[in-house]
Amino acid sequence: MRTTFLVTSVLSLTLLAACSAAPNDGDPVPPVSSSSAASEASVSSVSSVASTDVTLTQPQPGDTVSSPLTVSGEARGRWFFEASFPVKLLDGDGAIIAQGIAEAQGDWMTADFVPFMATLTFDPPATSAGTLVLERDNPSGLPENDASVQVPVQF
Numbered sequence: 001m002r003t004t005f006l007v008t009s010v011l012s013l014t015l016l017a018a019c020s021a022a023p024n025d026g027d028p029v030p031p032v033s034s035s036s037a038a039s040e041a042s043v044s045s046v047s048s049v050a051s052t053d054v055t056l057t058q059p060q061p062g063d064t065v066s067s068p069l070t071v072s073g074e075a076r077g078r079w080f081f082e083a084s085f086p087v088k089l090l091d092g093d094g095a096i097i098a099q100g101i102a103e104a105q106g107d108w109m110t111a112d113f114v115p116f117m118a119t120l121t122f123d124p125p126a127t128s129a130g131t132l133v134l135e136r137d138n139p140s141g142l143p144e145n146d147a148s149v150q151v152p153v154q155f
Helices: 002-019 035-038 043-050
Strands: 054-058 067-078 084-091 096-104 114-121 129-137 147-153
Touching: 043 067, 054 147, 067 096, 084 114, 096 129
Parallel strands: none
Antiparallel strands: 054 067, 067 114, 084 096, 084 129, 096 114, 129 147
8 A cells, every 4th residue: 555655646747747748849958068168168169059959149159248248139938938938157167157148138938930039247366368158047957958059259
């Protein structure tokens, strides 16, 4: 009896987690490098991800950025949860120097691209290069729903 209750509870929680995942139009999310490899991200890897899930208008890879930094572009609706997703700015050592929320500028409940905008305020870091990281919002916490786009920037 106790084993049946435990199995039923685990199955219920698994089903609940699967149902609460961000909307998905059936397309798999391409794997991208983790934030630990942010400084090693290449422009070509960013471009291949950008063409399928995220199009970044500003900043572009290699741009020199300063505070306040406006981040804008378009992302597929599945990147958003409650019309937003996290954005981080890392220095050359991988430390977070700014973080914020990219907000949808339109209806995010779609598989299509949705415009977004975020503003990050930061103090100039000691390093001359860094990485802008756009993260797919993942309220389910499931690793298969994780994705990020990493863009090298200069300070």
